[in-house]
Amino acid sequence: MSIGKLTTAVLTVLLAAVFTFAQSGAPTKEIKHVPIKATSAASGSEMYKTYCAVCHGTDGKGNGPAADALKVPATDLTMLAMKAGGKYPSLKVAGVIRGEEGMPAHGSKDMPMWGNLFHSMSGGHEAEVQQRIANLVKHIETLQQK
């Protein structure tokens, strides 16, 4: 029997936007919980596209397909450096991704707490969790408006 097949942890995360049709016939958008997909910890852009773009948009401007189903708007990630006076706040961004940085949205769970998800994905390897977060932080830095 092959052991090559990875057992994917059953993790659910808000990742897909779907259209549902209410009885009135008017389309309403809903966020669907789907199992988390495995990605390479080495690729910030692959992780961003897979996990973040649905809300924050591929370009980071906050207009992903799920954006209008959120209670709190998904932050425009291209403005983080500008808002911080020109210096990209990498430590704060890392904290937010991990889920340590206190944000009001964490109460409403609109912005998922990625630290826990990445922790389960890596089978508890903290070094891999850190690599994932570091590469995401670097990818978001490339999206900054000057």
Ligand code: HEC
């Ligand atoms: C389900 C939608 C959703 C997904 C998926 C999502 N976010 Fe967010 N994110 C939000 C919302 C909503 C906020 C705004 C929170 C607030 O303003 O209180 C936010 C805020 C943030 C912030 C804070 C910006 C600031 O103001 O300092 C960062 C950084 C961020 N997200 C990064 C990410 C990264 C990286 C991913 C992917 C690993 C991701 N987000 C995935 C919804 C999402």
